[in-house]
Amino acid sequence: MTESALLRVEGLTKRFGDRLAVDGISFSLQRGELVGLLGPNGAGKTTTISMIAGLIRPTAGRIFLLGRPLEEDRTTLRRVGLMPEVPSFYPYLNARQNLEVMARVYGADPGEIDGLLETVGLAEHAGRPFRTYSQGMRQMLSLANALLGDPELLLLDEPTNGLDPLGQQRVHQLLRDLVARGKTVLLSSHLLRDVQELCQRVMIIHRGKLIEDSPIERLLRPGELRVLVRTVADERAFILLSGPARPEWISSVDRHDDHLEVRLSPEHLPELSAFLVQHGLYLRELRPLEGDLVTAFFQLTSGTR
Numbered sequence: 001m002t003e004s005a006l007l008r009v010e011g012l013t014k015r016f017g018d019r020l021a022v023d024g025i026s027f028s029l030q031r032g033e034l035v036g037l038l039g040p041n042g043a044g045k046t047t048t049i050s051m052i053a054g055l056i057r058p059t060a061g062r063i064f065l066l067g068r069p070l071e072e073d074r075t076t077l078r079r080v081g082l083m084p085e086v087p088s089f090y091p092y093l094n095a096r097q098n099l100e101v102m103a104r105v106y107g108a109d110p111g112e113i114d115g116l117l118e119t120v121g122l123a124e125h126a127g128r129p130f131r132t133y134s135q136g137m138r139q140m141l142s143l144a145n146a147l148l149g150d151p152e153l154l155l156l157d158e159p160t161n162g163l164d165p166l167g168q169q170r171v172h173q174l175l176r177d178l179v180a181r182g183k184t185v186l187l188s189s190h191l192l193r194d195v196q197e198l199c200q201r202v203m204i205i206h207r208g209k210l211i212e213d214s215p216i217e218r219l220l221r222p223g224e225l226r227v228l229v230r231t232v233a234d235e236r237a238f239i240l241l242s243g244p245a246r247p248e249w250i251s252s253v254d255r256h257d258d259h260l261e262v263r264l265s266p267e268h269l270p271e272l273s274a275f276l277v278q279h280g281l282y283l284r285e286l287r288p289l290e291g292d293l294v295t296a297f298f299q300l301t302s303g304t305r
Contacts, residue, residue: 004030004031005028005029005030005064005067006029006030006031006065006066006152006153006184007028007029007052007063007064007065007153007184007186008027008028008029008063008064009025009026009027009028009048009052009061009062009063009064010026010061010062010063010064011024011025011026011060011061011062012024012025012026012048012051012058012060012061012062012063013025013058013059013060013061014044014047014051014056014058014059015059020208021044021047021208022044022047022048022051022058022205022208023044023207023208023209024060024061024209025044025048025061025205025208025209025210026061026210027203027210027213029153029184029186030184031152031182031183031184032179032182032183032184033179033184033185033200033201034175034176034179034184034185034187034198034199034200034201035184035185035186035187035199035200035201035202035203036187036188036189036195036198036199036201036202036203036216037049037186037187037188037203037205038188038189038192038195038202038203038204038205038297039204039205039206039301040206040301043205043206043207043208043301044205044207044208045157045188045205046085046157046188048205049082049155049157049186049188051063052065052080052155052186053077053080053082053155054070054074054077054080055082065077065079065080065153066079066152078106078107078149078151079149079151079152079153080151080152080153080154080155081145081146081147081148081149081151081153081154081155082146082154082155082157083142083143083145083146083154083155083156083157083159084142084157085157085158085161085188087138087139087141087142087145089130089138089141089142089145090130091129091130091131092129092130092131093129093130094126094127094128094129094130095117095122095125095126095127095128095130095133095141095144096113096114096117096126096127098130098141098145099113099116099117099141099144099145099148100113102145102148103148103149106148106149107149108148108149109149112147112148112149112150113144113148114126116144116147116148117144119144119147119174120140120141120143120144120170120174121140121167121170122137122140122141122144125137134162135161135162136162136163136164136167138162139159139160139161139162139163139167140163140167140170143156143159143171143174151183152183152184153183153184153185153186154178154183154184154185154186155186156185156186156187156188157188158188158189158190159171159187159189160172160189160191160194161190161191168194172194172197172198175187175198176198187199192293192294192297193293193294195216195293196216196220196293199216200215200216201213201214201215201216202214202215202216202219202293204297204300204301206300206301211300211301212300216293219293219296220293220296225263225264225265225266225269225288226261226262226263226288226289227261227262227263227264227269227272227286227287227288227289228259228260228261228285228286228287228288228289229259229260229261229262229272229276229283229285229286230258230259230260230283230284230285230286231260231276231281231282231283231284232281232282232284233281234255234258234259234260236281237260237276237281238253238255238260240276240279240281241253241260241262247268247271247275249264249265249268249271250262250263250264250268250272251263251264259285261289266288269288272286273286
């Protein structure tokens with residue numbers, strides 16, 4: 001962990017009575033990162049975000065925002081924007097009025113509000129009471145609220161929950177634009193394909209512990225490579241690659257309706273092509289298969305770690 005980190009968390013722990021919700025996790029976020037925070041229900045994601053946002057006091061551990069310990073200087077929270085999983089606003093005020101109230105609370109410039117409503121697609125609905133909003137519209141107002149004051153760190157808990165495909169794409173593009181401007185985003189989501197599309201790095205919490213913190217490429221392309229293979233005679237190729245003559249660098253071969261799936265170490269990929277040709281099995285197609293964050297997530301969280 002470096003001193004230049006925008007956010008640094010050390011040994012963060014939270015107990016609720018006898019229940020250990022978060023168990024000694026440590027990580028840091030640099031400026032301009034978009035990091036996915038994943039975990040099964042009850043893993044500790046929302047509790048972690050709430051502690052970083054200053055809503056819950058940790059049982060143990062420390063949080064450093066902008067290089068300063070949060071327990072000593074809570075003014076740094078003004079540089080943090082929070083989008084909670086369940087947005088809450090004054091039901092009889094409209095979108096603009098709700099944001100005006102929050103701007104006074106945050107000390108933000110009310111002049112930002114019209115631009116933010118336009119950014120999240122609520123400009124034409126700004127005069128409607130919050131109680132009349134759909135779930136997706138409530139989510140977008142919550143995102144606008146998180147952006148008040150131009151924060152440096154955004155903590156987003158299920159930001160695309162309840163959004164239609166157009167709303168999801170709007171949020172995706174907005175997050176990309178924010179990161180391009182040097183903002184830092186911690187994104188908690190159950191929509192793993194959203195995380196796979198957006199994030200450069202993934203952290204996984206399971207039973208309160210941080211069990212994975214790595215670039216997403218490492219999760220999607222672990223030590224073994226999955227390769228799609230089509231030849232002029234797939235049945236013969238399957239027998240060759242799964243039988244006694246199979247090279248030791250091939251881990252497994254699966255037969256599908258119109259192709260084979262071969263697992264092997266990446267450095268042996270050129271040898272696979274040569275091996276098949278040597279046995280008269282000319283290739284119609286050979287290409288590595290992309291990894292899948294859903295698969296990686298379930299592999300990491302289905303054990304007893």
